[in-house]
Amino acid sequence: MNTLIAYSTTLGCTEQCASKLKDDLGNGVEMVRISRRRRYNLEQYETIIIGGSIHEGMIQRSVYKFCENNLEVLLELQVGLFVCCMDPDANEQELIDRAFPEKLVKHALSSGFFGGELNIKKMNLLQKIMTRKAARLQKEPEIDFQKILDFARKIQEL
Numbered sequence: 001m002n003t004l005i006a007y008s009t010t011l012g013c014t015e016q017c018a019s020k021l022k023d024d025l026g027n028g029v030e031m032v033r034i035s036r037r038r039r040y041n042l043e044q045y046e047t048i049i050i051g052g053s054i055h056e057g058m059i060q061r062s063v064y065k066f067c068e069n070n071l072e073v074l075l076e077l078q079v080g081l082f083v084c085c086m087d088p089d090a091n092e093q094e095l096i097d098r099a100f101p102e103k104l105v106k107h108a109l110s111s112g113f114f115g116g117e118l119n120i121k122k123m124n125l126l127q128k129i130m131t132r133k134a135a136r137l138q139k140e141p142e143i144d145f146q147k148i149l150d151f152a153r154k155i156q157e158l
């Protein structure tokens with residue numbers, strides 16, 4: 001398997017999910033944190049899995065830009081998409097549709113919502129204030145490890 005997991009994380013949860021996905025997929029999988037300064041040689045991979053987390057209703061801008069900037073190449077490869085967020089009742093398809101460019105969503109062979117975590121220890125004051133109200137209203141968010149495994153199985157079947 002010649003696969004790249006390209007992800008962005010604000011507080012570490014998406015990185016944890018990407019790492020679990022890498023383990024579930026087995027050999028031949030690399031992980032890279034998306035950065036605006038990095039150049040990618042995506043053609044060398046068979047499969048690219050792209051993930052990020054939702055903050056204030058949006059995926060990280062760097063993730064969206066990565067998809068836009070590499071769209072042509074991505075449309076030639078096998079693609080999987082995933083997101084992390086704290087709303088357990090979020091509609092998976094809506095999340096994916098909002099987070100990634102439409103053409104890529106249509107092209108993707110697998111997409112998933114892996115749950116989320118509120119990593120309070122890593123938050124700055126503003127992030128704590130922004131999430132306090134929502135966190136009180138909902139049950140504690142958690143990563144859905146079974147969904148990550150199911151996603152990995154789907155990718156392995158490609």
Ligand SMILES: Cc1cc2nc3c(=O)[nH]c(=O)nc-3n(C[C@H](O)[C@H](O)[C@H](O)COP(=O)(O)O)c2cc1C
Pocket residue numbers: 008009010011012013014015052053054055056057058084085086087090115116117118119123126127130131
């Ligand atoms: C400032 C802030 C804003 C957030 N906004 C949303 C949101 O709009 N919708 C949502 O479902 N989750 C929201 N979350 C929860 C994150 O998506 C969740 O904690 C996710 O697991 C974070 O992943 P990361 O640690 O990889 O950034 C927010 C979290 C923070 C800290």
